[in-house]
Amino acid sequence: MTDAFTREIIRNKLLALTNEMGVVLARTSMSPIVYEVLDFACGICDATGRVIAQDNGLCLFTGTFRPQVESILEKYPTATMRPGDVYMTNSPYGGGTHNADVALIQPIFAEDRVLAFGISVTHWTEVGGKVLGSLAPDSTEIYQEGLQFPRLRLYREGEINEAIVDIIRANVRLPTMSIGDLNAGVAAVRIAEQRLSDVVARYGLAAVEETFEAILDHGESLALAALARIPAGVYEADDVIDGDGVSEAPIPIQVKVTVAPDRFVADFTGCSPQTLGPINCARGALLSACKTVFKAITAPQQPSNEGLFRPFELLAPEGTVFTAVRPAPTGWYYEASAYATELVWKALARVLPERLSAGSYVSLCAYYIGGRRPDGEYWVLATPQDGGWGACADRDGENSLIATTDGDTYNYPAEVVETAFPLTMLRNAFNVEAGGGAGRHRGGFGTVREYRIENPTGGSLLASLGRSVHAPWGIGGGRAGTVNYFEVVRSNGEVIRGGRVTSLPLDRGDIVRIVTGNGGGWGDPRERHGNVVRRDVADGFVSPQAAKEDYGREVAG
């Protein structure tokens, strides 16, 4: 039996290893969505697919590794695998998210058998399909969302299958970037193999395998200790997703969360069926969504591993907006995923004020502004936008912060946008005009970003902004926040406003304004301290009129 010190040392080495994978991936990728948005994840799973250590740039991948590795094992039993192999999958229905997120999985051998898998998932800027960027907000089938890699063996004993590379090259609009992403993903799993082999060489296979088990058991005990502190009970919440990209018909969703000292069950029975448009997510993404909240309320600062999630159970029938099946499109899956996270959060917010806030702007509010330059070269700014978070029991909501689905995700600086794309950014400001979110503690402000199109041949806008009808919720007398929306202001003064749009043509001089909502408030606004309201007025966060109407305070402007 390996001693506690050695296990702790090995555990740290595994964490360092996944962290290094992430560093290598982020820094080698040629895709802005990876290197600026950190839309990737890396990790190590054991030979059966259980997550041992994970480094993710965002929350969306919290639960996808295991089903992805399992799907590969189903097709390629470990006995058929060889050192140097790399497997590839992007199937949403096989544990993944959407076609643009490509998983690369490398078996890592020790003493002639598979000890573990290195896995990297990278969001490629392009996998082909109906539109530039591969994520058409109005797609109705997965076939419109670009290349599917149905559990391929990309490398055999270190030799790449050139045919696959040729197919990619021929089917994507930005082959240099996509191949760059492929290389980055491979570099990450190669590092995992090297480093894990070093650890095995140093401490022995038995010690490493014992540590795997110890990590999982430790994760479980952390989760159980935290669960014991949550009042046992059944907590329910419902909400409405406002449209699927194809239709604006409301999509009702609901959850029943059962908390017991040793288990945590999220039951999504009764949610709307899968939709025609691409905001559906499949089961792997739903797992991520739920595990995100589960981790947030149990062990937010601890590294992720399968053990932590042992007490977690998911109940959800097939074919719903959260458990879509082929051929449902899932391009904008993170919209459903974001709602699923927030639904569980909403159910628990009142009993866990030390961990959870009021409702936030929820939607990733992703958009693409792009086109072709006069010389024919494609350009595209693809980015999510940060927004307002809900107020907390003990302080105001955070301003301009990236959505729950993401994480250490950076917004684009104006100076980088203007250098890389034919755009001028006119504004990057808090959404103070919208007001909303009044409370003893105020909801945080969203962001207003304005871009003027400078490309002589114009371009187009793709946007998928959720929460554009139903505003973020307040708690305990706190008011609702405000909705997300985009506006296009034409040179002639015409204004188009909406939430989701596909390929809206833009002319040079048009202004695209993306406005993210303000979070919900916490507690009765009349209980807000007068000095704090006065400071808000001085800062321009609250107008003198709102100070009077919402907070009952007379403050001179």
Next chain:
Amino acid sequence: VNAPALRVAVDIGGTFTDLVVFDETAGTTFETKASTTPADFAQGVLETIRAGNVAPEAIGYLVHGTTVVINAITQRAGVTTALVTTMGFRDALAIGRGNRPDMYNLKFHKPEPFVPRRLRFEVRERVAADGTVGMPIHLCDLDVVAQACRDQGVEAVAICFLHSYAHPEHERQAAEYLGRLLPGVTISTSSEITKEWREYERSSTVVLNAYVQPILDRYLAKLEEDLRALRVPGRLFAMLSNGGTAAFESARRQPIQLVESGPAGGIIGAALVGEQIGEPNVISLDVGGTTAKCSLIEGGDVKIAGDYRLAWTPLSPGYPVRVPVVDIVEIGAGGGSVAWFDEGGALRVGPRSAGAEPGPACYGRGGTEPTVTDAMLIAGVLDPASFLGGRLVVEVALARTAYEPVAERLGVSVEAAAAGVIRLVNEATIDALKLVSVRRGYDPRDFSLVAFGGGGPMHAAALASELGVKRVVIPPFPGTFSAWGMLMTRPRVDLTRTRVTRLDTAHPGEIDEVFCELENEARGRLIEQGFASEQIAGHRRSLDMRYHGQEHTVRVPLPPGERVAQPTLEAAFHTLHRRSYTFALVDTPVEIVNFRTISTVEMPRPTMRRVRLGGNDATGGAESRRRRVDFGDGVRRETAILSRSSLPVGFAAVGPAIVEEASATTVVLPGQRLKVDRFGNLVISPGGAV
């Protein structure tokens, strides 16, 4: 009258202010220390001069490392500061990059900006990415700003406009205009501090500069006055974060350049130790009470980080500061680091530290938690009788009591628990050392490890054998090594300019032109500090390059002062890219993002004579004592205890051995070979291990 012959370095630390003096005439070095005086740091500095019996009128050169800047920021004790931005970007400072590194914390809170919204103002003006003016600056907008600043008692104003790195003129005009309207208020522009792109990072930098400027200004003015009152005739320099120095006058204008003033000294010192012993590749390790700091020196060059963040942690984005800062990886593993069990029952060490108060349990000042120092005492590495040269009385019994719960919970002996904690700390430090080496594509076998600080010499031998470095070097006076390093630094100006340039379409000469502009600017700044043009030793050049479409860059060093053919440049980039990232994309266009220059002033460095710490008799320095020591494997070995001051040059021994001196304890593991070289360094050849 002889020219003033003393060169002096003063380093203010948390507990002590260290003074190191080099006498150019005698070729000797000595050190002294006094308590740090937080209420008025200058008092501590003057006290060291008195305590060391240093003749003030003999001080010809003084270099000063200070934590005044970083303390003012972390304690939020700066002045009321305003920010002026381009129209539409008032909130950019508070928005930051919108990231949530503490991803699963659904109540994440960003670091509070240093300028509240009511003091952030907008001006109509526009510069495009290529530096052309889209809208001239409306200076009249500043009238309202000035009024608001007066009304709200603003003492410093920061200005950051979009693309000012490409066209600083608007910022200059605004500064001049506001300067006239606001006499007595200090004004900082982002472009005078850095000409790198990314408006949030530049805003954050200039705001922090403005926030501390009056504080550092007053501090250095007072210190200079006090020193002159003592009749110190010499020139006064401040230690910069880039490992160089600047004259006080210059430092007062850009205080943010002093943000990591302290740690830089040690790393420069490590590079010089390398130079002394003919080793251009050095990994430096500085272990103190709370943290271990690692850095890498390649080919004699100290690495500079381009993305320093103040108060950064893995869970907090911190505050970006875009000035050159010596590249340091810091981990929470020092002598005071506490061993504890997390909620899931796993043993952890650090990052929390028992600090100086109450300190480790063995200090007997009320600390009850088991620390690394306590473990070292239990293992016998540290001796209660000679702890800190006898300056502090410690009790092994208290250390053992602190370790009993750990031992009990793990079902092992107190000795095994202590040895295990030492292993954990060593491994954490090894991971940090790998972060600066292996993970950046370097092989530790090409490097020597220079260890200092109170704890560095104690851990170095164990780390060295696992890392496989060539040798470990413990310089003389490891406890005041940072100050010694400062003594060796030179005046220096680092400049950076963002100018995205495709290599395949750049016209010949274009690259050289940008470098020449930067070098002229640097020369101007050094001449302003009173140096003659011919003293400026040379300019080192480098480029941050990337593949078109990538974001992150690789730094490519260039030979000084000469044009480099584009194909050569491209080939160098491919090679470096491959080393860092395992592949190169030879068919993809390559572009330059940043141009960087480092300009230094040639000054004679103190030439260290061969020291005669313990005489030159290689047979002397016999072991004074022996004790039984556990080096981490649970075996107590009879170990020679050597007193460093009695070890002559040329002394050699085979481990296990422990070398004691007032400020540090050096461990030599069984089988490792120890030698005292002609500079008084302890040189350990690894290989032996337990």
